[in-house]
Amino acid sequence: MKMKLVLFCILISLATMGSDCINEGFIVTVDLPLEGCYDINAGSNLSFGGSQVYVLEDEIESTYRDDIQAARYYDIRVSVVGTYNGSVDGVARINGIDLLDYQGNWSDFATPQSLLGSSTHITPNAAGINELISILNSLPDPGNTTVTLSSSGTLAGQNPVPSGLSVCIEVLAQVDSQVE
Amino acid sequence: MKAWQQVVSGALLVLAIAPGSLRAQSELETTLEQFSGDAVKGYIQPIADFFGANMNAGFYHTAAIPNSGFHLSVDIIGMGSMVGDDNKTYDRALPSGFSASSFKAPTIFGDKDGAVYVDPNTNASYGSSGGIINTSIFPLAVPQLTVGNFYGTVATVRFIATPALSDDKFPSTTLFGIGARHSISQYLPEPPLDISAGIMYSSFTVGDILDFKGLSIGAQASKSFSVLTLYGGLAWEQSTLGLSYTSTSVSSTPLVDIELDGENNFRFTMGAGLTLGFFNLFADANFGSVTNFSGGIGFGF
Numbered sequence: 276m277k278m279k280l281v282l283f284c285i286l287i288s289l290a291t292m293g294s295d296c297i298n299e300g301f302i303v304t305v306d307l308p309l310e311g312c313y314d315i316n317a318g319s320n321l322s323f324g325g326s327q328v329y330v331l332e333d334e335i336e337s338t339y340r341d342d343i344q345a346a347r348y349y350d351i352r353v354s355v356v357g358t359y360n361g362s363v364d365g366v367a368r369i370n371g372i373d374l375l376d377y378q379g380n381w382s383d384f385a386t387p388q389s390l391l392g393s394s395t396h397i398t399p400n401a402a403g404i405n406e407l408i409s410i411l412n413s414l415p416d417p418g419n420t421t422v423t424l425s426s427s428g429t430l431a432g433q434n435p436v437p438s439g440l441s442v443c444i445e446v447l448a449q450v451d452s453q454v455e
Numbered sequence: 456m457k458a459w460q461q462v463v464s465g466a467l468l469v470l471a472i473a474p475g476s477l478r479a480q481s482e483l484e485t486t487l488e489q490f491s492g493d494a495v496k497g498y499i500q501p502i503a504d505f506f507g508a509n510m511n512a513g514f515y516h517t518a519a520i521p522n523s524g525f526h527l528s529v530d531i532i533g534m535g536s537m538v539g540d541d542n543k544t545y546d547r548a549l550p551s552g553f554s555a556s557s558f559k560a561p562t563i564f565g566d567k568d569g570a571v572y573v574d575p576n577t578n579a580s581y582g583s584s585g586g587i588i589n590t591s592i593f594p595l596a597v598p599q600l601t602v603g604n605f606y607g608t609v610a611t612v613r614f615i616a617t618p619a620l621s622d623d624k625f626p627s628t629t630l631f632g633i634g635a636r637h638s639i640s641q642y643l644p645e646p647p648l649d650i651s652a653g654i655m656y657s658s659f660t661v662g663d664i665l666d667f668k669g670l671s672i673g674a675q676a677s678k679s680f681s682v683l684t685l686y687g688g689l690a691w692e693q694s695t696l697g698l699s700y701t702s703t704s705v706s707s708t709p710l711v712d713i714e715l716d717g718e719n720n721f722r723f724t725m726g727a728g729l730t731l732g733f734f735n736l737f738a739d740a741n742f743g744s745v746t747n748f749s750g751g752i753g754f755g756f
Contacts, residue, residue, distance in 0.1 A: 296589050297587060297589075298585070298587055298589045301568075301584075301585045301587050303485075303584045304489065304569055304582040304583055304584045305489050306703065306705045336485070336703060338482070347571070347580045347582065348579075349553075349581045350550065350579065391550070391551075392551060392552035393552075393577075447705060449581070449582050454486070
């Protein structure tokens with residue numbers, strides 16, 4: 276019996292000796308995408324608008340909510356869904372503050388226009404960018420943090436407006452969570 | 456009960472304590488799911504290299520295989536691969552729009568604090584997760600049962616199952632290997648060395664999303680001087696890490712299903728063993744793309 280116990284202990288010690296080298300407090304970077312798509316009604320009305328509220332806690336994987344060390348955004352992208360023969364001119368807002376203006380032919384936005392990519396169809400607004408940074412800096416308390424992303428604008432060209440059109444605003448952010 | 460019977464029954468006891476299959480996902484697996492398919496390749500590649508090298512180690516510690524007569528031995532083998540600085544970072548691709556195409560990010564063996572790239576033109580920043588494992592030697596251990604001799608051939612089986620470690624940071628594992636070696640020297644008139652050839656297949660499952668497979672084919676030689684045996688060998692080997700999970704990264708298709716080849720394809724082994732009655736002590740060094748050491752203790756007759 277002693278022999279069995281000795282063998283058992285040696286084997287388990289060897290097999291589990293890797294456990295001592297698992298880092299305490301390693302950082303896991305988690306994507307935090309905030310995307311809102313705003314439908315444009317079919318018909319003769321060329322104006323559109325809409326908003327969406329996000330509770331940041333719901334956007335972060337539950338494992339990583341408790342110990343957020345840092346957050347950052349790296350891009351804001353504007354894109355469209357559907358086909359329209361004309362142009363679009365609009366503004367994206369964050370918590371009611373202008374985040375960026377976008378303007379161009381509808382087809383220009385069929386490929387997402389990127390702030391990071393210095394798109395000529397997007398003009399950032401410093402106040403809105405500061406609000407975004409402020410929101411991200413308010414983490415690590417995602418439970419109390421909500422974000423309202425909205426957009427409004429007008430179309431010019433094809434009238435009446437066909438069905439199935441929408442404008443999408445996507446904020447690409449990341450949070451760094453510490454895993455103990 | 457005789458000593459060797461105690462050894463065998465003890466080994467069987469250990470083999471029987473496989474962990475249950477129903478459990479929560481480990482933090483290693485959850486962390487990997489934050490990566491896109493492209494990024495996870497660089498992050499996890501070193502572990503593919505090291506597991507591959509470890510799995511194919513410790514297969515033999517002598518090339519002497521008698522033509523007949525019953526042989527049974529149980530070995531407990533520890534293996535370790537050296538983790539170098541070049542295994543701690545990889546070039547992680549940046550999203551389009553950054554002025555650089557990639558930045559140095561930690562692998563699973565890298566800096567636990569992660570890395571953040573800040574674009575010098577736009578100040579936009581992009582981060583990557585930190586390393587989970589902090590070690591200079593990546594270990595593995597397994598019991599191995601060898602049975603022979605059948606026309607100069609021995610069969611080897613290895614198996615171990617470990618539970619999740621460090622509060623579920625590292626998932627449960629199951630390793631299985633099977634192989635055979637055949638005496639070549641029995642066909643040679645008065646060979647100066649014992650010579651054998653062998654093949655071994657291994658599989659190693661880590662949690663639900665990592666699956667390693669390894670194959671080693673090689674030739675071995677040994678020479679015994681009283682209780683001391685010097686041995687060595689050459690082997691071709693191949694290992695593959697299969698990785699399958701659903702990614703939460705925005706820059707990835709949700710389903711990630713990739714295979715990574717282990718770096719080690721050729722191995723040169725040098726080692727020595729001591730035979731003291733029923734006991735064997737052995738240790739060897741393995742040289743290839745990955746430097747690896749193995750050693751252990753055996754009981755048999």
